[in-house]
Amino acid sequence: MTHRPDDALTPVFDRAGEATRRPRDRFPRTPELPETAYQIVHDEMMLDGNARMNLATFVGTWMDEHADRLYADAYDKNMIDKDEYPRTAEIERTCWRMLADLWHAPSVDGAAGTSTIGSSEACMLGGLALKRRWQHARRAAGTSTEKPNLVMSSAVQVCWEKFCNYWDVEAxxxxxxxxxxxxxxxxxADYVDENTIGVVAILGVTYTGAYEPVASISRALDAIEQTTGLDIAIHVDGASGAMVAPFLRPELEWDFRLERVHSISTSGHKYGGVYPGVGWIVWRE
Ligand SMILES: Cc1ncc(COP(=O)(O)O)c(C=O)c1O
Incomplete structure (x- = not known):
């Protein structure tokens, strides 16, 4: 077989009953054997190499066989349809409640959470909740909700840039x-004002792994509240660190032990030790 992905007409197999050429990027006019369809897609995926030798994508590439089996058990479930799959929904709930506990939520029963497709989606939800909370407070006070802003390090992961773009928030x-x-x-104090929906602290900067000192950021916001009355919440983007710090630095206060931390997100598929795509977000209440 020769397989040149850029050909408009890609040569394929010559097994009986199969067309020998197959148009790429056009809906096939004739049926094809499952083995042939498999082989075409499988061969194309081979060009991506071996995921376990790819150290650049920052996701889990190995799970033990029991975890593999659980993934396979769930392939056919439309997990998002929680009415149809209430036990799967309950397992999801169990997972985020375990995280709420791990991250010292004052009351696991009072916390809220969900799984997501990764940290990016979890950050979107965290940011959106900050925006809504700010909007509600501003509307209640009869003040403008036109110019929300979000304060964060210039080293944030690109998902925060996307958040600000998608939801019209000044970064x-x-x-x-x-x-x-x-x-x-x-x-x-030079960055926050009455239009600040929140501050993002990163536990595990993407490029260095460094933990931003959430407690110092929180203390700085306490001082700002004392002089201005602004009560600004923190979202911790713990994409990698929120699955590491609880085990390696249990004494480090970065999580719901700090009252200003309203929400925490993480990637299950980074140091949660599972394949993509799984993320989590938990809100204090
Ligand atoms: C700090 C941080 N936030 C968010 C993300 C986005 O994570 P995901 O790829 O799970 O969407 C990453 C990924 O590298 C990250 O390092």
Missing amino acids: RYVPVTDEHPVFDGHDL
Whole structure:
């Protein structure tokens, strides 16, 4: 078989009953054997190489066979349809409640959470909740909701740029410098104002793995509240660190132990040890 993906007409197999050429990017006019369809897609995927040797994608590429079996058990379930699959929904609920507990939610029963397709979607939901909370408070006070902004390090992962773009929120980046290699709450008063929907703290900066000191950011916001009355919430983007810090740095206070931390997101498919795509978000209440 020769297989040149860029051909408008891609040569395929010559087994009996099969067309020998198959148009690419056009809906097939004739049926084809399942083995042939499999082989075509399988061969094309081979060009991506071996996922376990790819250290760049930052997701789990190995699970033990029991976890593999559980994934296979769930292939045919439309998990999003929670009325039809209430036990699967209950298992999902169990998982985020375990995370609420791991991250020291004051009351697991009072927390809220969900699975997502990855940290990106979890961050979208976290950001959206911050925006809604701010909008409700502003409307209740009879003030404008036209110019929301979100404050975060210039080293945030691109999903935060997307969040600001999708939901019309001004992104305010605190630059990473030699003096402040991670966002630590310095000069925060220059960035936040009455239109700030929240501050993002990253537990595990994508490029370095560094933890932003959530407690210092929280203290800086406490000081701002004292002088301005602004009560600004923190979302912790714990894409990698929220699955690591509880085990390796249990004494580090970065989670719901800090009252200002309203929500935490993580990627199950990073250090949660599973294949893509699974993320999680938990809200304090
Ligand atoms: C800090 C941080 N936030 C968000 C994401 C997005 O995660 P995902 O790929 O699970 O959507 C990443 C991924 O590298 C990340 O490192």
